[in-house]
Amino acid sequence: MTKIPCNILVVDDQEDILTAGRLLLKQHFTAVQTTSDPYQIPTLLQERVVDVVLLDMNYSTGATSSKEGLHWLKQIRQISPATSVILMTAYGDIELAVRALKEGAADFVLKPWQNEKLVAILKSACRKKSSEEVRTAEAAVQQNTAYHYGEFIGVSPAMQRVYQTIEKVAGTDANVLILGENGTGKEVAARALHQKSKRAKEVFEKVDLGAVSTTLFESELFGHAKGAYTDAKEDRAGRFEAATGGTLFLDEIGNLSLALQAKLLTVLQSRQVIRLGTNKPRPINIRLICATNMPLYEMVREGSFRQDLLYRINTVEIHLPPLRERREDIKLLAQHFLKIYSQKYDRPDLKLNPATLRRLGEYHWPGNIRELDHALERAVILCDGDELQADDFYFAPAGASPEQQQRATDITGNDYTLDALEKMMVQKALVKHSGNITHAAKELGITRTALYRRIEKHGL
Numbered sequence: 001m002t003k004i005p006c007n008i009l010v011v012d013d014q015e016d017i018l019t020a021g022r023l024l025l026k027q028h029f030t031a032v033q034t035t036s037d038p039y040q041i042p043t044l045l046q047e048r049v050v051d052v053v054l055l056d057m058n059y060s061t062g063a064t065s066s067k068e069g070l071h072w073l074k075q076i077r078q079i080s081p082a083t084s085v086i087l088m089t090a091y092g093d094i095e096l097a098v099r100a101l102k103e104g105a106a107d108f109v110l111k112p113w114q115n116e117k118l119v120a121i122l123k124s125a126c127r128k129k130s131s132e133e134v135r136t137a138e139a140a141v142q143q144n145t146a147y148h149y150g151e152f153i154g155v156s157p158a159m160q161r162v163y164q165t166i167e168k169v170a171g172t173d174a175n176v177l178i179l180g181e182n183g184t185g186k187e188v189a190a191r192a193l194h195q196k197s198k199r200a201k202e203v204f205e206k207v208d209l210g211a212v213s214t215t216l217f218e219s220e221l222f223g224h225a226k227g228a229y230t231d232a233k234e235d236r237a238g239r240f241e242a243a244t245g246g247t248l249f250l251d252e253i254g255n256l257s258l259a260l261q262a263k264l265l266t267v268l269q270s271r272q273v274i275r276l277g278t279n280k281p282r283p284i285n286i287r288l289i290c291a292t293n294m295p296l297y298e299m300v301r302e303g304s305f306r307q308d309l310l311y312r313i314n315t316v317e318i319h320l321p322p323l324r325e326r327r328e329d330i331k332l333l334a335q336h337f338l339k340i341y342s343q344k345y346d347r348p349d350l351k352l353n354p355a356t357l358r359r360l361g362e363y364h365w366p367g368n369i370r371e372l373d374h375a376l377e378r379a380v381i382l383c384d385g386d387e388l389q390a391d392d393f394y395f396a397p398a399g400a401s402p403e404q405q406q407r408a409t410d411i412t413g414n415d416y417t418l419d420a421l422e423k424m425m426v427q428k429a430l431v432k433h434s435g436n437i438t439h440a441a442k443e444l445g446i447t448r449t450a451l452y453r454r455i456e457k458h459g460l
Protein backbone atom coordinates (compact mmCIF):
# COMPACT_ATOMS: atom_id res chain seq x y z
CA MET A 1 0.00 0.00 0.00
CA THR A 2 1.41 3.44 -0.87
CA LYS A 3 1.65 5.51 2.25
CA ILE A 4 0.42 9.07 2.24
CA PRO A 5 3.33 11.46 2.79
CA CYS A 6 2.22 13.06 6.02
CA ASN A 7 3.82 13.58 9.42
CA ILE A 8 1.29 12.89 12.16
CA LEU A 9 1.68 13.54 15.89
CA VAL A 10 -0.68 11.75 18.29
CA VAL A 11 -1.05 13.25 21.79
CA ASP A 12 -2.89 11.27 24.45
CA ASP A 13 -2.01 10.43 28.06
CA GLN A 14 -3.12 6.81 27.70
CA GLU A 15 -0.27 4.66 26.44
CA ASP A 16 -2.61 1.97 25.06
CA ILE A 17 -4.30 4.58 22.85
CA LEU A 18 -0.89 5.76 21.61
CA THR A 19 0.20 2.22 20.80
CA ALA A 20 -3.04 1.43 18.97
CA GLY A 21 -2.81 4.73 17.07
CA ARG A 22 0.80 4.16 16.10
CA LEU A 23 0.18 0.62 14.84
CA LEU A 24 -2.82 1.67 12.81
CA LEU A 25 -1.54 4.92 11.34
CA LYS A 26 1.93 3.65 10.41
CA GLN A 27 0.25 1.45 7.83
CA HIS A 28 -1.21 4.47 6.06
CA PHE A 29 1.10 7.45 6.62
CA THR A 30 4.83 7.97 6.17
CA ALA A 31 5.59 9.27 9.68
CA VAL A 32 3.78 8.86 12.99
CA GLN A 33 5.06 10.23 16.30
CA THR A 34 3.33 9.88 19.66
CA THR A 35 3.62 11.52 23.05
CA SER A 36 1.75 11.07 26.31
CA ASP A 37 2.93 14.45 27.57
CA PRO A 38 1.20 17.47 25.99
CA TYR A 39 3.95 19.74 27.39
CA GLN A 40 6.20 18.14 24.74
CA ILE A 41 4.05 19.59 21.96
CA PRO A 42 5.97 22.91 21.52
CA THR A 43 9.34 21.12 21.32
CA LEU A 44 8.07 18.50 18.90
CA LEU A 45 6.54 21.15 16.63
CA GLN A 46 9.81 23.05 16.53
CA GLU A 47 11.95 19.98 15.91
CA ARG A 48 10.25 18.94 12.69
CA VAL A 49 7.40 19.79 10.37
CA VAL A 50 4.20 18.22 11.73
CA ASP A 51 1.33 18.14 9.25
CA VAL A 52 -1.46 16.92 11.51
CA VAL A 53 -1.82 16.63 15.31
CA LEU A 54 -4.36 14.13 16.62
CA LEU A 55 -5.06 15.68 20.01
CA ASP A 56 -6.93 14.28 22.98
CA MET A 57 -9.16 16.75 24.85
CA ASN A 58 -8.61 15.51 28.43
CA TYR A 59 -5.33 14.81 30.18
CA SER A 60 -5.09 14.56 34.00
CA THR A 61 -6.87 11.37 35.04
CA GLY A 62 -10.58 11.88 35.28
CA ALA A 63 -10.54 15.42 33.88
CA THR A 64 -13.47 15.98 31.62
CA SER A 65 -13.68 19.76 31.34
CA SER A 66 -11.58 19.54 28.16
CA LYS A 67 -10.07 22.92 28.96
CA GLU A 68 -6.66 21.39 28.49
CA GLY A 69 -7.48 20.25 24.99
CA LEU A 70 -8.61 23.74 24.02
CA HIS A 71 -5.51 25.21 25.62
CA TRP A 72 -3.23 22.94 23.56
CA LEU A 73 -5.24 23.57 20.42
CA LYS A 74 -4.55 27.30 20.83
CA GLN A 75 -0.87 26.64 21.48
CA ILE A 76 -0.52 24.55 18.32
CA ARG A 77 -2.33 27.18 16.24
CA GLN A 78 0.11 29.80 17.54
CA ILE A 79 3.35 27.83 17.19
CA SER A 80 2.58 26.20 13.85
CA PRO A 81 -0.44 27.72 12.08
CA ALA A 82 0.05 25.41 9.08
CA THR A 83 -0.44 22.27 11.21
CA SER A 84 -3.97 20.81 11.16
CA VAL A 85 -5.45 19.68 14.47
CA ILE A 86 -7.95 16.81 14.77
CA LEU A 87 -9.50 16.51 18.22
CA MET A 88 -10.45 13.30 19.96
CA THR A 89 -13.58 13.79 22.04
CA ALA A 90 -15.80 11.50 24.05
CA TYR A 91 -19.31 10.73 22.94
CA GLY A 92 -21.61 13.52 24.14
CA ASP A 93 -18.96 16.23 23.75
CA ILE A 94 -20.42 17.52 20.52
CA GLU A 95 -20.91 21.05 21.81
CA LEU A 96 -17.30 21.14 22.78
CA ALA A 97 -16.25 19.79 19.40
CA VAL A 98 -18.15 22.60 17.71
CA ARG A 99 -16.40 25.13 19.92
CA ALA A 100 -13.03 23.59 19.03
CA LEU A 101 -13.85 23.78 15.31
CA LYS A 102 -14.57 27.49 15.78
CA GLU A 103 -11.21 27.89 17.44
CA GLY A 104 -9.40 26.42 14.48
CA ALA A 105 -9.52 22.61 14.76
CA ALA A 106 -9.79 20.98 11.33
CA ASP A 107 -12.09 18.15 12.45
CA PHE A 108 -12.90 15.85 15.37
CA VAL A 109 -13.22 12.14 15.93
CA LEU A 110 -15.20 10.33 18.62
CA LYS A 111 -13.42 8.05 21.10
CA PRO A 112 -13.20 5.09 21.00
CA TRP A 113 -12.53 5.60 17.35
CA GLN A 114 -13.44 3.30 14.47
CA ASN A 115 -10.22 2.55 12.61
CA GLU A 116 -11.59 3.20 9.12
CA LYS A 117 -13.18 6.46 10.16
CA LEU A 118 -10.04 7.74 11.87
CA VAL A 119 -7.87 6.89 8.87
CA ALA A 120 -10.36 8.56 6.51
CA ILE A 121 -10.43 11.76 8.60
CA LEU A 122 -6.65 11.89 8.76
CA LYS A 123 -6.24 11.17 5.05
CA SER A 124 -8.57 13.97 4.23
CA ALA A 125 -6.69 16.35 6.57
CA CYS A 126 -3.34 15.40 5.02
CA ARG A 127 -4.65 15.80 1.47
CA LYS A 128 -6.34 19.09 2.29
CA LYS A 129 -3.13 20.34 3.80
CA SER A 130 -1.05 19.45 0.77
CA SER A 131 -3.55 20.95 -1.66
CA GLU A 132 -3.54 24.14 0.41
CA GLU A 133 0.24 24.09 0.22
CA VAL A 134 0.08 23.72 -3.57
CA ARG A 135 -2.40 26.58 -3.88
CA THR A 136 -0.12 28.82 -1.81
CA ALA A 137 2.81 27.65 -3.87
CA GLU A 138 1.07 28.34 -7.19
CA ALA A 139 0.44 31.87 -6.06
CA ALA A 140 4.08 32.00 -5.00
CA VAL A 141 5.25 30.82 -8.45
CA GLN A 142 3.41 33.76 -9.96
CA GLN A 143 5.08 36.13 -7.51
CA ASN A 144 8.38 34.24 -7.68
CA THR A 145 8.73 34.07 -3.88
CA ALA A 146 8.59 31.68 -0.97
CA TYR A 147 8.38 28.43 -2.90
CA HIS A 148 12.04 27.78 -3.19
CA TYR A 149 14.96 27.07 -0.96
CA GLY A 150 18.08 28.07 -2.88
CA GLU A 151 17.82 26.20 -6.16
CA PHE A 152 15.30 23.74 -4.72
CA ILE A 153 11.67 24.06 -5.67
CA GLY A 154 9.28 22.23 -3.37
CA VAL A 155 6.92 22.76 -0.48
CA SER A 156 6.22 19.14 0.50
CA PRO A 157 6.87 18.13 4.12
CA ALA A 158 9.47 15.67 2.80
CA MET A 159 11.45 18.47 1.14
CA GLN A 160 11.05 20.76 4.13
CA ARG A 161 12.75 18.10 6.21
CA VAL A 162 15.60 18.08 3.68
CA TYR A 163 15.91 21.88 3.93
CA GLN A 164 15.94 21.67 7.73
CA THR A 165 18.75 19.11 7.70
CA ILE A 166 20.75 21.20 5.24
CA GLU A 167 20.31 24.24 7.52
CA LYS A 168 21.47 22.25 10.54
CA VAL A 169 24.58 20.66 9.03
CA ALA A 170 25.75 23.19 6.44
CA GLY A 171 27.68 25.26 8.98
CA THR A 172 29.55 22.26 10.38
CA ASP A 173 32.40 20.45 8.65
CA ALA A 174 30.63 17.10 9.09
CA ASN A 175 30.92 14.60 6.23
CA VAL A 176 27.57 14.32 4.48
CA LEU A 177 26.24 11.39 2.47
CA ILE A 178 23.36 12.21 0.12
CA LEU A 179 21.21 9.28 -0.97
CA GLY A 180 18.45 9.29 -3.55
CA GLU A 181 17.37 8.00 -6.94
CA ASN A 182 18.63 9.51 -10.18
CA GLY A 183 17.50 13.05 -10.78
CA THR A 184 16.20 13.71 -7.26
CA GLY A 185 18.50 16.69 -6.72
CA LYS A 186 21.54 15.23 -4.95
CA GLU A 187 23.90 17.63 -6.65
CA VAL A 188 21.57 20.54 -5.92
CA ALA A 189 21.66 19.51 -2.24
CA ALA A 190 25.47 19.27 -2.27
CA ARG A 191 25.74 22.77 -3.75
CA ALA A 192 23.25 24.12 -1.20
CA LEU A 193 25.35 22.65 1.63
CA HIS A 194 28.42 24.33 0.19
CA GLN A 195 26.72 27.67 -0.38
CA LYS A 196 25.44 27.76 3.18
CA SER A 197 28.76 26.68 4.70
CA LYS A 198 31.73 28.66 6.01
CA ARG A 199 33.52 27.54 2.85
CA ALA A 200 30.99 29.17 0.52
CA LYS A 201 33.54 31.57 -0.96
CA GLU A 202 35.99 28.76 -1.65
CA VAL A 203 35.92 26.15 -4.40
CA PHE A 204 33.20 23.49 -4.91
CA GLU A 205 35.00 20.63 -6.61
CA LYS A 206 32.84 17.90 -8.13
CA VAL A 207 34.23 14.52 -9.12
CA ASP A 208 31.99 12.03 -10.89
CA LEU A 209 33.54 8.79 -9.66
CA GLY A 210 31.48 6.82 -12.16
CA ALA A 211 33.35 8.56 -14.97
CA VAL A 212 36.92 8.22 -13.59
CA SER A 213 38.73 5.22 -15.03
CA THR A 214 40.35 2.76 -12.64
CA THR A 215 43.80 3.40 -14.06
CA LEU A 216 43.56 7.17 -13.71
CA PHE A 217 41.80 7.18 -10.34
CA GLU A 218 44.87 7.88 -8.19
CA SER A 219 46.36 10.41 -10.55
CA GLU A 220 43.02 12.20 -10.93
CA LEU A 221 42.22 12.33 -7.22
CA PHE A 222 45.62 12.49 -5.58
CA GLY A 223 47.75 14.07 -8.35
CA HIS A 224 51.05 12.99 -9.84
CA ALA A 225 54.66 14.05 -10.31
CA LYS A 226 56.18 14.57 -13.75
CA GLY A 227 57.23 11.19 -15.16
CA ALA A 228 55.13 9.18 -12.67
CA TYR A 229 53.74 7.38 -15.74
CA THR A 230 54.13 7.74 -19.51
CA ASP A 231 51.57 10.49 -20.01
CA ALA A 232 52.49 12.47 -16.89
CA LYS A 233 54.26 15.32 -18.68
CA GLU A 234 54.29 17.65 -15.67
CA ASP A 235 53.56 17.84 -11.94
CA ARG A 236 49.83 18.00 -11.34
CA ALA A 237 47.69 18.43 -8.24
CA GLY A 238 44.78 16.03 -7.86
CA ARG A 239 41.15 16.90 -7.12
CA PHE A 240 41.66 16.58 -3.34
CA GLU A 241 44.29 19.31 -3.46
CA ALA A 242 42.22 21.37 -5.90
CA ALA A 243 39.40 21.35 -3.35
CA THR A 244 41.62 22.69 -0.55
CA GLY A 245 39.76 25.13 1.67
CA GLY A 246 36.47 24.27 -0.02
CA THR A 247 34.12 21.34 -0.58
CA LEU A 248 34.90 18.10 -2.40
CA PHE A 249 31.77 16.46 -3.84
CA LEU A 250 32.31 12.81 -4.72
CA ASP A 251 29.33 11.82 -6.85
CA GLU A 252 28.40 8.19 -7.62
CA ILE A 253 30.54 6.86 -4.76
CA GLY A 254 28.63 3.56 -4.94
CA ASN A 255 30.32 2.85 -8.30
CA LEU A 256 33.85 2.56 -6.84
CA SER A 257 35.52 -0.83 -6.94
CA LEU A 258 36.65 -2.35 -3.62
CA ALA A 259 40.30 -1.67 -4.50
CA LEU A 260 39.62 2.02 -5.10
CA GLN A 261 37.45 2.23 -1.99
CA ALA A 262 40.49 1.12 0.02
CA LYS A 263 42.65 3.86 -1.54
CA LEU A 264 40.03 6.50 -0.86
CA LEU A 265 39.62 5.34 2.73
CA THR A 266 43.37 5.60 3.40
CA VAL A 267 43.34 9.26 2.31
CA LEU A 268 40.23 10.09 4.34
CA GLN A 269 41.67 8.43 7.45
CA SER A 270 45.08 10.06 7.23
CA ARG A 271 43.68 13.36 5.89
CA GLN A 272 46.66 13.60 3.56
CA VAL A 273 47.39 12.72 -0.04
CA ILE A 274 50.57 11.57 -1.69
CA ARG A 275 50.88 12.46 -5.38
CA LEU A 276 51.75 9.48 -7.58
CA GLY A 277 55.47 9.21 -8.11
CA THR A 278 56.34 11.10 -4.91
CA ASN A 279 56.50 10.16 -1.26
CA LYS A 280 55.66 13.53 0.21
CA PRO A 281 52.37 13.57 2.12
CA ARG A 282 50.31 16.75 1.67
CA PRO A 283 47.65 17.60 4.24
CA ILE A 284 44.15 18.07 2.90
CA ASN A 285 41.61 20.56 4.18
CA ILE A 286 38.30 19.73 2.60
CA ARG A 287 34.66 19.33 3.52
CA LEU A 288 33.56 16.01 2.07
CA ILE A 289 30.14 15.41 0.54
CA CYS A 290 29.38 12.10 -1.17
CA ALA A 291 26.34 11.01 -3.12
CA THR A 292 24.99 7.89 -4.74
CA ASN A 293 21.81 6.30 -6.02
CA MET A 294 23.09 2.84 -5.06
CA PRO A 295 21.83 1.00 -1.95
CA LEU A 296 25.05 1.36 0.07
CA TYR A 297 23.77 -0.48 3.15
CA GLU A 298 22.71 -3.46 1.07
CA MET A 299 26.08 -3.33 -0.69
CA VAL A 300 27.85 -3.44 2.69
CA ARG A 301 25.83 -6.56 3.58
CA GLU A 302 26.76 -8.15 0.25
CA GLY A 303 30.41 -7.21 0.68
CA SER A 304 30.64 -4.89 -2.33
CA PHE A 305 30.99 -1.68 -0.28
CA ARG A 306 33.35 -1.29 2.69
CA GLN A 307 31.59 -0.68 5.98
CA ASP A 308 34.51 1.35 7.35
CA LEU A 309 34.31 3.67 4.32
CA LEU A 310 30.55 4.03 4.76
CA TYR A 311 31.00 5.04 8.41
CA ARG A 312 33.70 7.49 7.41
CA ILE A 313 31.47 9.31 4.89
CA ASN A 314 28.02 9.15 6.51
CA THR A 315 28.35 11.34 9.61
CA VAL A 316 25.10 12.94 8.46
CA GLU A 317 22.79 11.43 5.86
CA ILE A 318 20.35 13.27 3.67
CA HIS A 319 17.72 11.22 1.85
CA LEU A 320 16.19 12.90 -1.17
CA PRO A 321 12.70 11.51 -1.69
CA PRO A 322 11.65 10.38 -5.16
CA LEU A 323 9.20 12.71 -6.84
CA ARG A 324 6.38 10.13 -6.66
CA GLU A 325 6.56 10.35 -2.85
CA ARG A 326 6.01 14.09 -2.86
CA ARG A 327 3.37 14.52 -5.48
CA GLU A 328 2.33 17.88 -4.10
CA ASP A 329 5.56 19.30 -5.57
CA ILE A 330 4.93 18.03 -9.11
CA LYS A 331 2.53 20.83 -10.06
CA LEU A 332 4.84 23.41 -8.69
CA LEU A 333 7.88 22.03 -10.48
CA ALA A 334 5.92 21.63 -13.72
CA GLN A 335 4.88 25.27 -13.55
CA HIS A 336 8.43 26.30 -12.73
CA PHE A 337 9.86 24.47 -15.76
CA LEU A 338 7.03 25.73 -17.96
CA LYS A 339 7.97 29.27 -16.98
CA ILE A 340 11.63 28.64 -17.85
CA TYR A 341 11.00 26.93 -21.20
CA SER A 342 8.18 29.14 -22.39
CA GLN A 343 10.60 32.04 -21.95
CA LYS A 344 13.50 30.17 -23.53
CA TYR A 345 11.50 29.11 -26.60
CA ASP A 346 9.53 32.33 -26.79
CA ARG A 347 6.09 30.81 -26.14
CA PRO A 348 4.90 33.21 -23.40
CA ASP A 349 1.21 32.23 -23.68
CA LEU A 350 1.68 28.49 -23.14
CA LYS A 351 -0.38 27.03 -20.29
CA LEU A 352 -0.77 23.63 -18.65
CA ASN A 353 -4.41 22.61 -18.76
CA PRO A 354 -5.92 20.94 -15.64
CA ALA A 355 -6.18 17.49 -17.27
CA THR A 356 -2.50 17.58 -18.22
CA LEU A 357 -1.55 18.71 -14.74
CA ARG A 358 -3.54 15.84 -13.25
CA ARG A 359 -1.79 13.37 -15.57
CA LEU A 360 1.61 14.78 -14.62
CA GLY A 361 0.64 14.47 -10.96
CA GLU A 362 -0.33 10.81 -11.36
CA TYR A 363 2.71 9.66 -13.33
CA HIS A 364 5.43 7.82 -11.38
CA TRP A 365 8.42 9.83 -12.73
CA PRO A 366 11.12 7.14 -12.63
CA GLY A 367 13.69 9.75 -13.70
CA ASN A 368 12.41 12.18 -11.05
CA ILE A 369 12.96 15.92 -11.47
CA ARG A 370 15.40 15.59 -14.34
CA GLU A 371 12.72 13.66 -16.25
CA LEU A 372 10.06 16.25 -15.44
CA ASP A 373 12.41 19.02 -16.53
CA HIS A 374 13.13 17.33 -19.88
CA ALA A 375 9.48 16.40 -20.34
CA LEU A 376 8.43 20.02 -20.01
CA GLU A 377 11.15 21.23 -22.37
CA ARG A 378 10.15 18.67 -24.99
CA ALA A 379 6.45 19.44 -24.59
CA VAL A 380 7.03 23.19 -24.94
CA ILE A 381 8.95 22.58 -28.15
CA LEU A 382 6.42 20.13 -29.59
CA CYS A 383 3.17 21.78 -28.54
CA ASP A 384 1.23 23.38 -31.38
CA GLY A 385 -1.50 25.28 -29.54
CA ASP A 386 -1.47 27.44 -26.45
CA GLU A 387 -2.19 24.60 -24.02
CA LEU A 388 0.12 21.70 -23.26
CA GLN A 389 -1.86 18.49 -23.71
CA ALA A 390 -1.14 15.10 -22.12
CA ASP A 391 -0.22 13.94 -25.66
CA ASP A 392 2.71 16.33 -25.68
CA PHE A 393 4.35 14.13 -23.03
CA TYR A 394 5.83 10.67 -23.15
CA PHE A 395 4.83 8.56 -20.15
CA ALA A 396 6.82 5.35 -19.70
CA PRO A 397 4.58 2.52 -18.44
CA ALA A 398 5.03 1.61 -14.75
CA GLY A 399 7.62 -1.14 -14.46
CA ALA A 400 9.08 -0.12 -17.84
CA SER A 401 12.49 -1.34 -18.92
CA PRO A 402 15.44 0.99 -18.31
CA GLU A 403 15.46 1.72 -22.08
CA GLN A 404 11.83 2.80 -22.01
CA GLN A 405 12.49 4.91 -18.94
CA GLN A 406 15.51 6.43 -20.62
CA ARG A 407 13.28 7.40 -23.51
CA ALA A 408 11.13 9.30 -21.06
CA THR A 409 14.10 11.31 -19.81
CA ASP A 410 15.69 11.69 -23.20
CA ILE A 411 14.81 14.88 -25.00
CA THR A 412 15.22 13.15 -28.33
CA GLY A 413 12.76 10.36 -27.53
CA ASN A 414 11.85 8.45 -30.68
CA ASP A 415 8.16 8.03 -30.03
CA TYR A 416 7.30 10.92 -32.26
CA THR A 417 6.79 11.37 -35.96
CA LEU A 418 9.86 12.28 -37.95
CA ASP A 419 8.27 15.60 -38.70
CA ALA A 420 7.86 16.48 -35.05
CA LEU A 421 11.40 15.37 -34.31
CA GLU A 422 12.76 17.41 -37.17
CA LYS A 423 10.92 20.49 -35.92
CA MET A 424 12.28 19.92 -32.42
CA MET A 425 15.86 19.52 -33.61
CA VAL A 426 15.71 22.59 -35.84
CA GLN A 427 14.24 24.63 -32.99
CA LYS A 428 16.86 23.39 -30.55
CA ALA A 429 19.71 24.20 -32.92
CA LEU A 430 18.32 27.70 -33.54
CA VAL A 431 17.96 28.38 -29.82
CA LYS A 432 21.42 26.99 -29.08
CA HIS A 433 23.02 29.26 -31.66
CA SER A 434 20.79 32.26 -30.85
CA GLY A 435 19.21 32.23 -34.32
CA ASN A 436 22.54 32.12 -36.20
CA ILE A 437 21.56 30.20 -39.37
CA THR A 438 25.10 29.31 -40.43
CA HIS A 439 26.02 27.78 -37.08
CA ALA A 440 22.65 26.03 -36.62
CA ALA A 441 22.85 24.54 -40.15
CA LYS A 442 26.39 23.35 -39.47
CA GLU A 443 25.30 21.67 -36.24
CA LEU A 444 22.40 19.96 -38.03
CA GLY A 445 24.65 18.87 -40.90
CA ILE A 446 22.54 20.55 -43.59
CA THR A 447 23.01 23.55 -45.87
CA ARG A 448 21.73 27.03 -45.01
CA THR A 449 19.13 26.75 -47.78
CA ALA A 450 17.91 23.42 -46.44
CA LEU A 451 17.61 24.95 -42.99
CA TYR A 452 15.62 27.92 -44.33
CA ARG A 453 13.28 25.49 -46.06
CA ARG A 454 12.67 23.66 -42.80
CA ILE A 455 12.16 26.85 -40.82
CA GLU A 456 9.49 27.84 -43.30
CA LYS A 457 7.93 24.38 -43.34
CA HIS A 458 7.54 24.30 -39.55
CA GLY A 459 6.54 27.95 -39.27
CA LEU A 460 9.46 28.70 -36.93
Ligand SMILES: Nc1ncnc2c1ncn2[C@@H]1O[C@H](COP(=O)(O)OP(=O)(O)OP(=O)(O)O)[C@@H](O)[C@H]1O
Binding pocket: 151, 152, 153, 154, 180, 181, 182, 183, 184, 185, 186, 187, 188, 189, 292, 293, 369, 370, 373
Ligand atom coordinates in the same frame (compact mmCIF):
# COMPACT_ATOMS: atom_id res chain seq x y z
N1 LIG B 1 13.90 20.46 -5.91
C1 LIG B 1 14.31 20.85 -7.12
N2 LIG B 1 13.83 21.98 -7.65
C2 LIG B 1 14.19 22.37 -8.88
N3 LIG B 1 15.03 21.71 -9.67
C3 LIG B 1 15.55 20.59 -9.18
C4 LIG B 1 15.24 20.11 -7.89
N4 LIG B 1 15.91 18.96 -7.68
C5 LIG B 1 16.61 18.74 -8.81
N5 LIG B 1 16.40 19.71 -9.71
C6 LIG B 1 16.95 19.77 -11.07
O1 LIG B 1 16.85 18.45 -11.59
C7 LIG B 1 18.03 18.08 -12.29
C8 LIG B 1 18.66 16.88 -11.61
O2 LIG B 1 19.20 17.27 -10.35
P1 LIG B 1 20.58 16.71 -9.80
O3 LIG B 1 21.59 16.65 -10.89
O4 LIG B 1 20.95 17.46 -8.57
O5 LIG B 1 20.10 15.24 -9.44
P2 LIG B 1 20.97 14.01 -8.92
O6 LIG B 1 20.18 13.35 -7.87
O7 LIG B 1 22.35 14.49 -8.56
O8 LIG B 1 20.99 13.13 -10.23
P3 LIG B 1 22.01 11.90 -10.60
O9 LIG B 1 21.86 10.86 -9.55
O10 LIG B 1 21.46 11.44 -11.90
O11 LIG B 1 23.37 12.50 -10.67
C9 LIG B 1 18.91 19.31 -12.29
O12 LIG B 1 18.67 20.02 -13.49
C10 LIG B 1 18.43 20.12 -11.11
O13 LIG B 1 18.66 21.49 -11.26
